[in-house]
Amino acid sequence: MDHNKVIERSLIHIEEHLQHPLTVESVAGAFNLSKYYFHRLFSAIMGCSLNHYILSRRLNASLAFIQNNKSSLTDIAYQLGFGTQASFTRAFKRHYGVAPSSLKTGTTTIPPVPVPEVVKRPIKNINGDIVTDFTLTEFKETRVSGIAFEVDLANDDYKEKIRAHSKLLLSHMDGILNTPCYVIYSNCQPDSTRFKVLCGIPGSMEIDQPFYFTVDVPPIFCARFNYRGDLLDIGDVLKTDYARFLKISRQETAETEIELIQAFDNVHQLDSNYHIYAPIKKLPLDSDLE
Structure with missing residues (x-):
């Protein structure tokens, strides 16, 4: 198995499904992998948990919605699976240090970032830890x-x-x-x-x-x-x-x-x-x- 290719494909899969429910089990299942193994593999290769990564990419996707100024924050929160505007706003402020409303008013501009490159290096499994x-x-x-x-x-x-x-x-x-x-x-x-x-x-x-x-x-x-x-x-x-x-x-x-x-x-x-x-x-x- 080419571990780097699996993770590269999973990043594309995540990006294409940001407006749908995403879990470790659903992403791992898309590549016929155990959710436990995929969770360890993803964390080892990307340097963060799958849930943290998905959250960061949803917040990144929200930037275009906000700065286009065509949807309300409530609609954006619903589209990207945050449930409520309040939970979306809290997550946004923790991640970017400013409220999403500051982008609506034009006082702040945050450019979206592309899907990250997978860092290429050999890995091995030691006592259940992928390193x-x-x-x-x-x-x-x-x-x-x-x-x-x-x-x-x-x-x-x-x-x-x-x-x-x-x-x-x-x-x-x-x-x-x-x-x-x-x-x-x-x-x-x-x-x-x-x-x-x-x-x-x-x-x-x-x-x-x-x-x-x-x-x-x-x-x-x-x-x-x-x-x-x-x-x-x-x-x-x-x-x-x-x-x-x-x-x-x-x-x-x-x-x-x-x-x-x-x-x-x-x-x-x-x-x-x-x-x-x-x-x-x-x-x-x-x-x-x-």
């Missing part, structure tokens, strides 16, 4: 040369900032050079959304420009995960994967300056497969889990 596949390994000591900068995940432009700096690094390199690329996130303080980022390649490279450095990354014991696509677009899925990993493996996060390392095989193909290295404490049970 992303992982390997316990050591990120070996590596000298990395590249460009350093800071991002704030609370700002909408942080994705573009990381991409722009990656392109800036490439502009100083030989286009023929095929080498791995590392994006290293470090020094996030408690309750902060600010990270330091180093985007670089292994080895020494001298670039006489501000914010270009060569650093030695120490050996770090890590959990390694494999993904396809853009790390900047996987959002809460990575958090969910990591939380599930800690739960089923009984591991603990290591206290290091480095929070995360994203490793690409080729600096010229940053939309290809990559590894995520997350530092963890090296415990006696590690050898049993490899």
Whole structure:
């Protein structure tokens, strides 16, 4: 079974039936799967429960109805299965932080978002828990040369900032050079959304420009995960994967300056497969889990 394809098809099915009753049992039945298995599979791959996802997509669908200004909030609530206007309004305010009436008056505009991409990665079943596949390994000591900068995940432009700096690094390199690329996130303080980022390649490279450095990354014991696509677009899925990993493996996060390392095989193909290295404490049970 191609798990990613099943979930991709289920997202389309949900989108086409937002104005009909939707349950775990009805969606799972559309793909001839047990509701218990489908519930675990959906949560593992999408990073949220099916019910939470359906609610978010119904609220997303309501945006067009509201901003077209052709239906009352009561009618919209009924069409999308909220039962009452009051329950719809409460859910809308929790999700968007504003009342739906503010869209009616034109004081607020919220653009709808498309159906999300399914984050591609291998998964496995461990004692009934469906989790992303992982390997316990050591990120070996590596000298990395590249460009350093800071991002704030609370700002909408942080994705573009990381991409722009990656392109800036490439502009100083030989286009023929095929080498791995590392994006290293470090020094996030408690309750902060600010990270330091180093985007670089292994080895020494001298670039006489501000914010270009060569650093030695120490050996770090890590959990390694494999993904396809853009790390900047996987959002809460990575958090969910990591939380599930800690739960089923009984591991603990290591206290290091480095929070995360994203490793690409080729600096010229940053939309290809990559590894995520997350530092963890090296415990006696590690050898049993490899």
